[in-house]
Amino acid sequence: MDASVRRLYEDLRSVAVAVVYPPGEDRDLLVEQLKRIGCRIHLCWPFPENPPANADVVFFQVSQLLQGSSAWCASEVDATLIALSEYETPTTLKLLLKTHAHGVLTRPFRSAGILSTLVLARSAKLFQVRQQNKIDKLESTIKSRRLIEKAIRLLGEHHRLDERQAYEHMRGRATQLRVSVAEVAAMVVEASEAMEKLGLSGKPGG
Structure with missing residues (x-):
């Protein structure tokens, strides 16, 4: 395993993850897989006005029924943002684009794709930080x-x-x-x- 990939993977074992999603089988599947990876989990519902504080990663629901979800933007949040999409409709895709999320999972969630999405999203976030530091x-x-x-x-x-x-x-x-x-x-x-x-x-x- 490449050293940089290994560091990203090992980093996940100490990551604080907030899951902003309604209770149910989908959330249970996501939480169970995140626990297997070794993440520290914080559940949050109903949908808050602002992203949870002290979270390294935030999985959050993006739905056309939740106007608040469209207000979250990766460029204004310290945490890695991973969107949880209900449907792939034009309206939902528009909301996803507004969030500039580092990763996205679409229902039905599958345990097989959660780790790869988490690793890629964390990598994208780190790249974004490095680029912003260079710009500054x-x-x-x-x-x-x-x-x-x-x-x-x-x-x-x-x-x-x-x-x-x-x-x-x-x-x-x-x-x-x-x-x-x-x-x-x-x-x-x-x-x-x-x-x-x-x-x-x-x-x-x-």
């Missing part, structure tokens, strides 16, 4: 670069420094203050904006 890091980098560029421009306008001199000045201050260049750039921009508000932002010789 990229956005932060872009924001920092723009801030530094603005600070360089301000230092050039008010202190007659060229781009290299302005950057080296900020880098030197960053080293002294033990902060990043971007943080020093933010100080420059904030100071310039404060001076503007006071009407003291004129250029040298202006």
Whole structure:
């Protein structure tokens, strides 16, 4: 077994799973299989307004009779979401798409498909988290670069420094203050904006 797959499988033995589904044979089958896998189970019904807290995975019913189920979205929930679909009608499929669920099981549930769905859904969730972290890091980098560029421009306008001199000045201050260049750039921009508000932002010789 591949190491990454083995880790995913072993991880399931400590996973907290919430099952949001009405009592009955279908839920019993799902819960029994999840217990065999080793998951810790929490049953939840009637359908809550918000996903259960402290759950790593949430199996939840998606039905056109339950408007609340369409409000849950994987991008806004920390847990892995696995939809439990009643039917494959156009309306239900539309609700499923809105949830952006990491996995889906359709009635009648079968014990044979639960483990694979759970593993794939957890993998999809981890991939989603990694991608979001990359996006956040990229956005932060872009924001920092723009801030530094603005600070360089301000230092050039008010202190007659060229781009290299302005950057080296900020880098030197960053080293002294033990902060990043971007943080020093933010100080420059904030100071310039404060001076503007006071009407003291004129250029040298202006």
